[in-house]
Amino acid sequence: MAKPMPSEAANEFIPGWEMVIGLEVHCELKTRTKLFCGCTNSFGHEPNTNICPVCLGLPGSLPVINESAVELAVRIGLSLNCKVDESIFHRKNYFYPDMPKDYQVSQYERAINENGYLELPLSKKMVRIERAHIEEDTGKSTHVGGGGGRIHGADHSLVDYNRAGIPLVEIVSAPDLRSADEAREYVSELRAILVASGASDGKMEEGSLRVDANVSVRRLGSEEFGTRCEIKNLNSLRSLVRAIEYEAQRQVELINSGERVIQQTRHWNEDQGVTTAMRSKEEAYDYRYFPEPDLVPLSPSDEWIAEIQGRIGLLPAARRERMASLFASVSAGSTLDQIVTAVGLGLDDLVVAAVECGADPKLALARATNEVASDIGNLSNLTVANFSDLLMMEFESKLSATQAKTVLSKMLESGSGPQEVAKSLGFEALDASILEGLVDQVISGSPKEWERFSMGEDQLSGFFIGQVMKLSKGRADGKAVTSILRSKRA
C-alpha cells in the first residue's frame, strides 16, 4: 500500500499550514430487515411503528444476525480492497435515551473488513481504509425547546426507535486527507462505490450516509500530527467542506494566539456555520467494550466471499474507464470532471446506453451531467430511447442547444418523448427556406450592420442571430442561421 502523497501547494488553505483529516462514514445498509430482528428497514414511517422486542432491547430479547447485512458488509469490504476475515461483535456501553439497551452492538477488536484503500478519481491519491465494520444504528432523538435542537436546555425529548437496529457499516479512513476538497472527493467517491456495490442507496439527505470528521492542523513540513477534534453531524458534502474549513481555521487561530487545541468532540451547527464543543477527552465515555455474549463469531467462508464478489456490479473506477473509452482521448479537464460527475451520480449507464444508440458521446455526457443531473430525482422519467432521440435531434440541428435543454427539462418532468415535448413547445425545426426568408428580412432591415458584417466584422453575427431568434420566437437554430449568414456574405 503506497504512502499518501505529500501535500501539494494547492492544498494549502492557510499559507504555512496543512490539514490532516480522517473520516468515519456511517453507511446504512439497504437490507429488507434490521440487523438483529425482522422489523422493516425503511425510512419515513410514523415514529415507533417499525419496532419489536428485539430492536427495543426489551428484557429477555436476543439478537440474531441478518445474513444479508453481512453480505452487504462484505460487498463494501471487497469494493474497498479490504481483507475480509472472521470477526466478532462487542458491546459499546454508554447511556443515551435513543439506545434501547444502553449499549450498542458493534465490532471493535476484529472487524469484518480491515486494511483496504480507496483511490481518489481526480488526484489519483490513495486513501487507506483502516476498517469497515458492522454495527447497529441507534434511535433518533428530537429535542424540543431550548436552542439548536440539542439536548442541553431542551424542555423535553422525543425518541423514535424505528431507526434502532438498522444495519450500519462504519468505514474508517486513515488520516490521509489533506484538504476539505479532498475530503469531499473521498466522500463522493465512497458514496459512488457504496451505491455501485449495491450496499447502500447513498442518500445523505435521508441520513443513509453520515460523516464524522477528525480534523487537526500542523505546520507544513511537520511529520507529527496535531491534536484532533472530531466533528459530528455532517450530513451533506457542503456541510463537510464548510465544517472542515471552519474547524481548521479555528485551530490555526488558536495556535497562533498561543493557545492549545483541546482534543474534543464538536458539533457542527449548520445555521451558524460554526463548530461547538460537545465533550472533551476528559469527559469522554469509557465504553467498557467487551465481547457480545449473545452473538457468535462471524466466519464467512472463502466460497461465500467469492460468490459475493461475483454479485458486485461494476465499480466506479471501472465505470469511468468504460466511459473514457467512448472518447478518443481524455486528459484531465472538463471531460474527466464530467465523467467523474456522471459516475458519481450514477448517470454513466444512461450515457453509455445513449451512445450505443448512436448519440454523440460529448453531447450525451454534457446533457447528462448538466440538465439530467440538476433534476436527478426525476431520472426514472427518462428512458434511454427518449434521451438518445433528443441528443440526435440536437446533433442534427433539429433543435437548438437552448431548445434541447428546455425539452430535456420538460422530458424529465413529464416523462414524455422529445418529439412530443418539442412540438408542444413549438420547437419544431424551421424549414430551411423559411429560415432563409427570416434572415433576408433581418438583412434588409439592418443594411448598415449587414455592410459591416460583409466587410468582416464577425462579431456582428450575434446581432443577426438575435434578430432572427426574435422574429422566429426562438425557434431558429443559431448554427443554421450562422451558416446562412456566411453563405450570403460570400
Place this chain on the structure above:
Amino acid sequence: MTPSTVGLGAAEIAKLVRSKQISAQEVAEEHLALVRLQDPVLNSFLQITDDAAIASAKAVDAKVAKGEDPGELAGVPVALKDNLVTRGFATTCASQILKGWRPPYTATVVEKITRAGGVVLGKTNLDEFAMGSSTENSSFGPTRNPYDLNRVPGGSSGGSAAAVAARFAPLALGSDTGGSIRQPAALCGIVGVKPTYGMVSRYGLIAFASSLDQIGPFARSVKDAALMLQVIAGHDPRDSTSLESGVPDLLSDIDGGVEGLRIGIIEELIDGVAPMVGSAIAEAANSLSAQGAKVEYVSVPAVRYGLSAYYLIAPAEASSNLARYDGVRYGLRVAGQDMNETYISSRTKGFGPEVKRRIMLGTFALSSGYYDAYYGKAQKVRTMIINSFQKAYERFDVLLSPTAPTTAFELGAKAADPLSMYLSDVCTIPTNLAGHPAMSVPYGLGENEMPIGVQILAPALGEVNMLRVARAVEKGSPLIRRKLFWE
C-alpha cells in the same frame, strides 16, 4: 385432607389427564387451592395466574375430549421463575425497577410448555435479577424453606424450588447462572437440572450473565426432570447461542443403570464441606459402586479458581445487561431535573443492594485500564477450567460432588456477609463457566435435618449419562423425608 392429585409426579398427572381419569381443570384447581392456602407463609409465588391457568387447563381438557394429543405435560401444573417473560403478565425479576412492566411477548420455553399441555400456575420468587443464593434478595420479601420456615430455600430460584418441594406444582422452571437451580434444589430436597449451555433457548429469559445463564427444570423425581427438559430443549432460531445439534432421547435410557460407567469424585469440592454433606457424597458413591459403576477420586485443580473468575465475568456481563433499566422506556421512572438525574434516581430507587454491588463490580472490571487485569484474566481462567474438566472427562463419564457445601442455613445468617453467601455456590459455579450440564439429586438429610443434594456433572451434551447416574443415585438414596410445614 390431602387432595387427590397433589403430590403426584408430572408423568402420573399427565397419564391421568390423557386417560380422562381426571380433568386438567381439577388438577389445576386442586393445586391452586393449596397454593392459596399455604403460600402466604412460604412466599414462593409472586403472582398466581389463576384465570389463565384454568383457561389453559380447559384447553387441555377440550383436546382430550376431541381425541387430540394434549402433549406430554397434559394438565401438569408448572411454576415459572419470574425472570421468564410472559405476555400480558407482569414479569418482575423480583425487582422494583420493572414495576408495572407487562411484556408484549412470551419466552420460548414457556411457549413450549404450554404447547406440551403444561398449565402455568404463576410466577415464582427469586433473588433480584437472579443475583443471590437464598432468595432473600427479593424486593418482595424472602421465600422460606418448606421444611423449616426459619431457613432459606436457597437461590436464586428459591421460589420455584420451594413451590415444587411444597407440592404446589410437580414441575417448575428456574435459571442457573452459577448454581441458581442446583443449589436451591439441594436445599429443598428436590431434583434440579442445569442443561448444557445452548441446549435450552434463552429467548425470553431476562439476562443476568448471558454467557452463563441457562434455563432448567425442577421436579421431585429425576424422571420428571428429564421429561420437562425433553420438552424445553432444542434449537431456537431466536437465540444465536442455541445449539443446532438435535436433542437426544433423555428418557428411554434413564433406567439403564450405571454398570461400567466411570464416575469421578471431585477432590477439590469435597474439601471443607459440612461433615454430613461429605458423608452423604461418600454414601452416594458407595451406592453407585454397588450398582456397578467404577468410582474414584479425581483432581480437577482449576475448579478452585471458579468463584473468583465467576465474580468478575458474571458482574461484568450483568453491568451491561442491566443498563437498559434506566427509567426511559418501561418500569420504574423517578424523574429528575435532567436526563442524568433521571437515570440515577430511577436506578438508585429501583435496584436493591446486591444488584448495585454487582453492577459496580462489573463496571469496574470492564473499565479501561482494568479490563486485562480483571475481565481478560477471568476469561483465561475460564479456559483453564474448561481444559481441567476436559482432562477429567478423558478418564470419567461423569463427575460427582456435593451441590452445596452446607444444608439450608437460617434466614439472615449470611445476609450481612456477601462473601460467605457467594461461597455457597462454590461447587456449582465451575460448571457454568465450562458451559457443561450438571444436576442436583436429593440424598437424605444432613445438618439440622435438612436435605442434602448430590451434584452430578457431565461434559457438554452429556445429559443422557448424567440422568442415568442421577436416577441411580435417586434409587440408592435414603428413603427418609422430612415433613413439610403444612403436613
